[in-house]
Amino acid sequence: KAGVTQTPRYLIKTRGQQVTLSCSPISGHRSVSWYQQTPGQGLQFLFEYFSETQRNKGNFPGRFSGRQFSNSRSEMNVSTLELGDSALYLCASCRDRGTDTQYFGPGTRLTVL
Amino acid sequence: QQPVQSPQAVILREGEDAVINCSSSKALYSVHWYRQKHGEAPVFLMILLKGGEQKGHEKISASFNEKKQQSSLYLTASQLSYSGTYFCGTGSGGGADGLTFGKGTHLIIQP
Numbered sequence: 001k002a003g004v005t006q007t008p009r010y011l012i013k014t015r016g017q018q019v020t021l022s023c024s025p026i027s028g029h030r031s032v033s034w035y036q037q038t039p040g041q042g043l044q045f046l047f048e049y050f051s052e053t054q055r056n057k058g059n060f061p062g063r064f065s066g067r068q069f070s071n072s073r074s075e076m077n078v079s080t081l082e083l084g085d086s087a088l089y090l091c092a093s094c095r096d097r098g099t100d101t102q103y104f105g106p107g108t109r110l111t112v113l
Numbered sequence: 114q115q116p117v118q119s120p121q122a123v124i125l126r127e128g129e130d131a132v133i134n135c136s137s138s139k140a141l142y143s144v145h146w147y148r149q150k151h152g153e154a155p156v157f158l159m160i161l162l163k164g165g166e167q168k169g170h171e172k173i174s175a176s177f178n179e180k181k182q183q184s185s186l187y188l189t190a191s192q193l194s195y196s197g198t199y200f201c202g203t204g205s206g207g208g209a210d211g212l213t214f215g216k217g218t219h220l221i222i223q224p
Contacts, residue, residue: 004154033211033212035214042115042200042214042215042216042217043155043200043202043214044214045211045212045213045214048211056211058211090154090155101145101157101160101168102145102157102212103157104147104154104155104156104157105154106153106154107154
């Protein structure tokens, strides 16, 4: 079974630009969560999507948004990039909501210059 | 609130045992343990649920004290492949969504 895939793997942007990251969950998984990982703050929850609806949201500004498609693939968008947005963005999928295991993708490394 | 992991880092010789702790100030429903190697995605190790249910790898053991809101991960007879950063993620609701992760424990296994 193929794992969680994320594209692109690496991205370099400049301040003020916007970026879209993509995540394809494991086949059959309907829940997709996004996390930001930085050396200083560690892994921080951004949001979770299930059945094309955002179910949970972390403590991030409105510049961070996402969506989920009918095939469970998800995208996250960051507008008006700031230097502090440089991070590894991880997507995780699980089969269903509830007490289920999350499987992480390899991440997208975003560098904002 | 972010759970607190201890120790922050530990260096072991191959074959030695280690315990990694995770403590939360909030009532917990679940604790999830992951290991991440440099440049790789976190890999699931174990999930512990309120009520005693556990799911995970056979070679990994962990405990969950609901009253103290604490969990411990036990690594016995460590192997070189155990090296990495261990994260605990805590859930206060009924699911794995929206986990709050600790800052991680760096484990180095030396031959």
